[in-house]
Amino acid sequence: MHVSSSRPTPYDIGYVDLSDPEGVGVRVLAPLLAHPGGGWQVDQPVELAQDPDSPAGWAFADSRRTGTVR
Amino acid sequence: MSGQLEAPTYVVGAAMIPMGRHRDCSYAGLAVGPVLDALRCAGIDRREVQAAWFGHSFGGMLTGQRILKEIGIGGIPVVNVDNACSGGATALHQAARAVAAGEHEVALVVGVEKLTQFGGGTLPLVAEDPEVQQGMVMPALYAMRARRYLHDRGSLADLAAVSVKARRHGARNPLAQLRSEVTAEQVLGSRRIADPLTLFMCCPTGDGAAAVVLVSEAVRRRLDGPAVELLASVLHSGTLELGARDMLRPEITVDSAREAYEAAGLGPEELDVVELHDAFSIAELVYYEALGLCPAGEAASLLHRGETTFGGRVVVNPSGGLLAKGHPVGASGAAQVAEVFWQLTGRAGDRQVEGARTALTHVTGGGIAGLDHGACTVHVFRSA
Structure with missing residues (x-):
């Protein structure tokens, strides 16, 4: 986001679908950990991470960058 | 609730002010002119108005009454409606059902909003909403739809082409806020708002007001002037969905439109104009x-085949739409109906859709966590 009335800009947010074993799942709007140069893709895997810059103190990080997804 | 009306209901007058930045106008200052012009257009004396509905989101308490007292209308039911961007159209929905039910013979519908009171920027949303607390603003919601669109289906050129068409249409509309045409390069090169949306892919902030006069069959016959029949009036609220939603299939609009077509007895292939x-x-x-x-x-x-511009199968947003005409939230739904009234009575000037006989208006309202949208209104009209 480059324009906002509620947070300093820029920031990244996105819908994250949390899957569960029964396949029902929950969608949450979540802060995304900013990476140099951006690079967020639709449908990419993410994982929870600490982020003192986000309102909640946490954000989702790009699992491809953290190495969790190979 | 069915979108069918119990009895024939007609729009017999409509007016609006040019949308734009009217910083020195109050809500009454914005709306009084259109109200008087719509009544004059209809041939209705102000003393004949039996009830009035006002759509707005940021006008404060009793906005409708404050407007009507300026022109000597009082002692009648006045209802103020907040349904975010759907406010004006929701006012029409409520008024139409009241006229069709025989509660009133003449009803006034007004949409009015003054967004310059906020100084600019994105629309302020409800702070207690959990998504708003994460930084959700309306451009963010549509940017996510756009991201999904680019991933699944199309290109930035498609998004730019929509804005180019809107501004081309708006250039024909003396009431539009943005009346200059733009190129695809200018759209793509304008400043970023919410990736991938640029400034010219977003509607402008502004102020506006529109008024519509609704009457029963008996009054329409007495007036014997230009009239447009309202065939269907649908209002839906959003439904909570905790899981994944298809960002490219807004169910509230799909369901509202289906109900409106069934009530009107005509389908999308029969429409001449859509706002x-x-x-x-x-x-x-x-x-x-x-x-x-x-x-x-x-x-x-x-879009690229030209089916939705002048000369095409169905002209979408001949007024310039929200992208060019402007989008003062509560006013937009009523302004869409004003445009349809002019189109279906041959009064649209340089932007007249040749031979237009049927039209649809559609407006959604608000962003709420867990809902596709908070509200959706769809109306279908036919030349009387």
């Missing part, structure tokens, strides 16, 4: 499909 909720360029593409103007996945093709 839809293009608050952001991606919205127009998404709503082509949701309103049934084309099959899923074919919105960009419909």
Whole structure:
């Protein structure tokens, strides 16, 4: 986001679908950990991470960058 | 609730002020002119108005009453409606049902909003909403739709083409806020708002007011002037969905449109004019499909073939739409109806859609966590 009335800009947010074993799942709007140069893709895997810059103190990080997804 | 009306109901007058930045106007200052002009257009004396509905979101308490007292209308039911961007259209919905039910013979519908009171920027949303607390603003919601669109179906050129068309239409409309045409390069090169949306892919901030006069069959016969019949009036609220939703299939619009077509007894292939909720360029593409103007996945093709501009199969947003005409939230739904009234009575001037006899208006309202949208209104009209 480059324009906002509620947070300093820029920031990244996105819908994250949390899957569960029964396949029902929950969608949450979540802060995304900013990476140099951006690079967020639709449908990419993410994982929870600490982020003192986000309102909640946490954000989702790009699992491809953290190495969790190979 | 069915979108059918119990008895024939007609729009017999409409007016609006040019949308734009009217910083020195109060809500009454914005709306009094259109109210008087709409009554004059209808041939209705102000003392004949039996009830009035006002759509607005940021006008404060008793906005409708404050406007009407300026022109000597009082002692009648006045209802103030907040349904975010759907406020003006929701006012029409409520007024139409009251007229059709025989409660009133003459009803006034007004949409009015003054967004310059906020100084600029994005629309302020409800702070207690959990998504707003994460930084959700309306451009963010539509940017996510656009991201999904680019991933699944189309290109940035499609998004730019919507804005180019809107501004081309708006250039013909003396009431539009933005009356200059733009190129695709200018759209793509304008400053970023919410990736991938640029400034010219977003509707402008502004002020406006529109008024519509609704009457019963008996009054229409007495007036014997220009009239447009309201065939269907649908209002839906959103439904909570905790899981994944298809960002390119807004169910609230799909369901509202289906109900409206059934009530009107005509389908999307029979429409000549559509005024839809293009608050952001991606919205127009998404709503082509949701309103049934084309099959899923074919919105960009419909646009690029010229089917939705003058000379095409169905002219979408001949007024310039929200992207060019402007989008003062509560005023937009009423302004869409004003445009349809002019189109279906041959009064649209340089932007007249030749031979237009049927039309649809569509406006959604608000962003709420867990809902596709908070509200959706669809109305279908036919030349009387």
